[in-house]
Amino acid sequence: MAKRVIAVVTAGLATVSMGLSFTSAAGAAPESSAANPSGLKLIKTKTSLLGKHFWYQQTYKGLPVINGYYARHVTKGGGVQIADGRDAVPASLDVTAKVPSATATKSANAAVAARAARARIAGPEKDVTPVPTATDGAAQLAVVGGPNARLVWNVTSRSAQGVTRSLVDAKTGSLMESKVISDHADGRGIVFDPNPVVSERNEKLTDQDDADTDELFPAHKSVVLRNLAGNGKLEGTYVNIVAAKGGVAESPNNRFLYYRDDDRFEQVMAYYQVNQTQEYIHSLGFTEVNNESQDFEINTYAGDNSFYDPSTDTITMGEGGVDDGEDAEVIWHEYGHAIHDDVVPGYGESLQAGAIGEGFGDYWAVTMSVPVSRNFDLPCVMDWDATSYTSTEPHCLRRTDTGKTTDDIVNQVHDDGEIWSHALWDIHKALGRNKANKVILEGTFFYAPDTSFADAARVTVQAARLLYGKAAAAKVTEAFQARKIL
Template structure:
């Protein structure tokens, strides 16, 4: 454990005589008892551990808290004492009358936090994103900053898409002195299908039954940890923001989000868990700037049997027609694939072939994310559970990524033509392995043009393979595209 230990080089009048009241200069000092002592120390917490008692004090100046100023006294059961002195020097003549009002300081702080949150969502030059909701304030209190730049400040707590921030606003000038996120990511608990009940139960006979709870579907639910939550009690976190949902946003102060599938909030948990999982996987590949934001979702708000990503609002909408789309992780991953490409390549999909690449990539991304949890069942079928509502043949699939189409079969419909691209990616996956394939495919995406062609995007992918893994890997990728008559 590391501790900050600071010497007082210019003490205030209140701290000048350390021997007054409690003595913290020797192990034999008086036991802490008073809430505030003449040295400006305010007892804020007493904790008991296996080895002793721990007294934590807030440093104050003229009744105001000193930012980050602390003093701790650890008294063991054997009678020894350890001191951790984290006080800052404050000039005795520091004026603690504010010229700037709390409301003005709050406005300045919230503006700074909102601007930072928006900057954090911009992935690269030219990226145009919808402005995020303005930060809101919880409280503004006067405080003191000690040290060589001692001053009176307003300590403003704000909420934004980043979580909870603390901003210090100079109470004389109104300028924002410092601002940082102080909230921590927390873990929650949820229940999900992983990736969907057809796959996890290996049962093609399952049907939706108009969203009813069923014993077979209850058995398909899996209890999971929901990582990277922002602690707000909602399904908001580093990579997912459930912005709107049928029946209202799921909320739980203890971050427990366990529902059966008939509850519309179940789909909110699905979206949060599976997008968080796929972003953690992307990070494990070494990428820190692939849609590295809190992606907005609208859950069960579209009555049709369709889901879509809207680049104009950076929102993924999950439909509720047939099987609720967000009950199938492969639908979620497909739509998230579109958000990934739009984030990496602003305006991606301007040509028909670029649009087909987007659809093929979305199908591929759904399948490759299913690989670790599918136990090989019916790969590479796409959207097994969702497809039970509109297909009669078994296995139930919307599409597959192992089809036989080549560029000879191009018909101008992006989903049809996307099957050409997804097969090439699946062949790369099969021949190079999941990790290498996904790493080089994501890397290649950064070099796509918004209106790219099959051939141009294939060449980018071959080049990424060559740079990452050498000539043999590049030849494997080339062969996959040649088999589709793309190269």
């Protein structure tokens, strides 16, 4: 039965009724006055310029009725308007579930994952399958009203398409409905991927004060910006540009098409590259590795440096030399710090923990470059950014293949980080990109805030053993032994 809506306007002693008759949740005619019918739960009260608005959720035996609503709009003059969106529910409907919530959640998520995989817009260099997330308590019992009234599990999932609501019959387990309920949108942008030195395979390129030169123009790449909130800003599921030199980029049609001579270019870079990172992390099966909209401030620091601030959970990209936001490896490195801070609260309380953080950031930049770099000197970190402060070729801030061991510790986190990044890079080569990153990220969950090289290595080996068996654990152990960590 279609919903019926009635509006009642009361002014003084006169009452005017407009609309149609309607049935209550139990199928009987509700009260004729503006008083609230039974079976409603007040969920929101709002005040506007003209009055107050009371929104109610229709319930049946304490369970919410999907899409069942009732609203009272009380004007300042005393008028009352009623919006009734309740559905009829038979009094005999049994609300005892036969299908467990876990079964319903698994069924719903399988459908969401399959649809996200079919619908994704991704180039072959970023071919990932976003995996939905269903947190504890995501499945809730509810009722669907109308002629086919029934008890359902209302399952909320997340995927690269956004937030999805699935309705699973609580008696039979059949999937009744699955639809995206969030307002995410796709947009277009222009980026370097990962940076001009790599994409053009040219160590001779220079910054030239942000000029869009003939040599640098071919490095620009048109991309799809997924998971945007659709509010005309670079804000989405995994990234939020909160501040930027010259103002935050805005586009009513979500087309953020700027070249490097425009300060907004680096905002697009941060959005695109971090979104790519999170889609990749989700493809590995992780749903709680900085799974949030990470705040970025772009070109707001005049120096040639970028940093992650754990006190505000914000990444700031500097504009000294080559604008740091022009090099995806700088973005990925800083995002590595945000990953550690998210997974291990208070991370970095010891010198070696700090070195692990720097080493992981370098490694993460390199592993994220693998699909787009065509094997161009992969262990070289931040090839483009480094052109402004290095004179020798190749231009690298640091490398992940220096050969350093714990014999070379100098108690400086960036230098000592090369010991850790080399170990991770060897694991990458031994296990392959995806297996290595599953092992490395899983091990991170067991770090202490003040972890040491040895302790972090041991939990990483354990993660390899549990995920992939003794042979994989042996390869990980060998990588750490080669750096004299174990």
